[in-house]
Amino acid sequence: MFxxxxxxxxxxxxxxxxxxxxxxxxxxxxxxxxxxxLLDCGMYQxxxxxxxxxxxxxxxxxxxxxxxxxxxxxxxxxGLIPYIVKLGFNGxxxxxxxxxxxxxxxxxxxxxxxxxxxxxxxxxRARQKLPPVEPIFTxxxxxxxxxxxxxxxxDKPYRVTKGVKVTFTNTGHLLGSGVVxxxxxxxxxxxxxxxxxxxxxxxxxxxxxxxxxxxADIIICESTYGNRLHESTVVAEDKLLxxxxxxxxxxxxxxxxxSFSVGRTQEVIYSLNNFLQQRRLxxxxxxxxxxxxxxATNIFRLHRECFNDNxxxxxxxxxxxxxxxxxILFSM
Ligand SMILES: [Zn+2]
Numbered sequence: 001m002f003x004x005x006x007x008x009x010x011x012x013x014x015x016x017x018x019x020x021x022x023x024x025x026x027x028x029x030x031x032x033x034x035x036x037x038l039l040d041c042g043m044y045q046x047x048x049x050x051x052x053x054x055x056x057x058x059x060x061x062x063x064x065x066x067x068x069x070x071x072x073x074x075x076x077x078x079g080l081i082p083y084i085v086k087l088g089f090n091g092x093x094x095x096x097x098x099x100x101x102x103x104x105x106x107x108x109x110x111x112x113x114x115x116x117x118x119x120x121x122x123x124x125r126a127r128q129k130l131p132p133v134e135p136i137f138t139x140x141x142x143x144x145x146x147x148x149x150x151x152x153x154x155d156k157p158y159r160v161t162k163g164v165k166v167t168f169t170n171t172g173h174l175l176g177s178g179v180v181x182x183x184x185x186x187x188x189x190x191x192x193x194x195x196x197x198x199x200x201x202x203x204x205x206x207x208x209x210x211x212x213x214x215x216a217d218i219i220i221c222e223s224t225y226g227n228r229l230h231e232s233t234v235v236a237e238d239k240l241l242x243x244x245x246x247x248x249x250x251x252x253x254x255x256x257x258x259s260f261s262v263g264r265t266q267e268v269i270y271s272l273n274n275f276l277q278q279r280r281l282x283x284x285x286x287x288x289x290x291x292x293x294x295x296a297t298n299i300f301r302l303h304r305e306c307f308n309d310n311x312x313x314x315x316x317x318x319x320x321x322x323x324x325x326x327x328i329l330f331s332m
Contacts, residue, residue, distance in 0.1 A: 001186055002030040003193070003218065006059035025077045027195065027220055028060055032186050035161060036060075038068045039180060039195045039220070043079025043110070049121045055080060055136055062089040067160055068148075070095035071197025072177035073102035074261065079110055082137040085145040094160065096168050097151035098176025098303040104146050105295045106262060111135075111142035154178060154305070172200030172210040174263040175299065175306050179213040196221040205267045206300070208308045237271055241280060244272075248284050265293040266300050269322050270311075277318055297322045 006026045024042030031037070038060070044051045062084035070093060071077055081093060081103070095103070118135040125132060152158045157165045163185040168178030180195040194216035202209050247255040259265040269288065275281040288294055300322065304312065314321055 001032060001184060001191060003220070004028050004030075024055070024080065025071075025197075025222070026059070026080075028065075029182075029184075029193070031164070031184065033162075035066045035164075036064055037160070037164070037182075038065045040071055040077040040197065041068055041080045041084055042077040043075050043083075045076060045079070049117060052136060055083070058084070058087075062087040065089055066091045068093045069160070069166055069180050069182075069195075070099060070103075071180055071195060072171070072174045073099045073106050074174060074198070074263075075106060075110055077197060078103055078107065081148075082107055082111060082141040082145040085148060086137050086141050089148070091148070093145075093149045094152060094158065094166060095149065096154060096176045096178050098299070098306055099178075100146075100149045100151040100176075101299045101302060102174070102176055102262065102296060103149065105292060105299065107142035107145060108139050109292045111137055111139035115139060157183070167214070169213045170208050170211045170306070171197060172202075172204050172207045173198045174200075174261075175207065175266075175303055181214055181216070191218065192216040193218045193220065198222055204308065205270050206308065206311050207306055240268075240271060241275055244275070244281060244284075249282060259293075262293065262296040265290070266297055266322065269293075269297065273318075273321050274314075 004027065006028050024044040025040040026042060027039040029037040029039065044054050046054075058080070065084070068081070068084075068089070068091060070081075072095075078099075114135040115138050118133060122132040152166075152168065154168050154170055157167045160166050160182075165183045167181045167183075169181060171177045171179055177197060177200070179197065179199075180193075182191075182193040182195070184191045184193065192215065194213050196213075196219065199210050199221075200207065244255055247253045257268060259268050265288070272281075272286055276283065288297075301320075304315075307315075311321065
């Protein structure tokens with residue numbers, strides 16, 4: 001067995017020479033019997049078309065991958081699945097039920113963005129008398145890639161192939177997120193690999209807290225925010241309430257909250273709903289201006305198995321804790 005990170009590219013930087021850059025999570029396990037397992041297939045998200053060339057360089061042949069095991073639905077972990085399917089991946093994508101459902105909307109949305117960015121980019125190219133380019137993948141490619149998914153429950157070993165079992169344990173980072181715990185038996189040797197994906201905070205407003213994962217021989221983990229400490233949720237929520245009161249109640253103004261990720265948006269919606277329920281805020285109008293977020297909220301509603309006790313308790317008195325929001329649809 002052989003484990004590699006396929007996502008590290010070297011760039012020639014005029015100021016600092018060659019610098020390695022991580023381009024979306026992807027790790028490859030090659031088994032002795034020739035089978036290949038990919039862990040996550042993340043997209044590097046940057047501005048417009050600048051990162052497009054980096055995303056197209058995979059570092060492996062998608063047709064050789066037998067299984068893709070996915071830790072969670074965020075695009076920096078799942079975003080290139082439609083691209084590898086387009087290039088001939090014909091294996092199975094194994095993930096939790098909730099991650100599968102979130103991927104169905106998030107990858108389609110990502111495909112739509114790729115098409116949109118390419119139209120803009122091609123307008124620029126046309127002015128420079130250059131031929132048009134194709135998007136890395138389209139919404140239709142994303143929809144096609146969903147046929148390769150298999151959803152499995154948390155905490156139950158699932159047989160991937162002969163000698164390989166995977167168990168997902170909750171990380172509390174995003175609905176459906178899990179540590180990918182692999183048990184690989186080759187001859188007499190058993191190797192346990194834990195691929196953590198992203199791990200959530202101990203206190204999430206909605207999700208169950210991260211659970212300890214089984215002992216492993218090899219742990220592959222992310223370190224993007226490894227040097228930062230998060231503010232406590234309670235302090236963050238009090239600050240949010242304070243800013244809303246000052247802006248929307250005292251000054252009668254409008255507050256715009258940029259919320260870039262699926263998961264984070266639902267936490268903000270849930271906090272706002274709590275303020276209203278507990279009458280800590282007067283009735284103010286709240287709009288969510290992202291169709292993706294509203295669709296994702298509907299997926300959240302489907303997967304109560306991921307909710308923490310507090311959230312389930314709240315639901316006994318308030319059956320729809322994401323309820324009182326209005327969605328403004330902006331068409332792209
Ligand atoms: Zn994530």
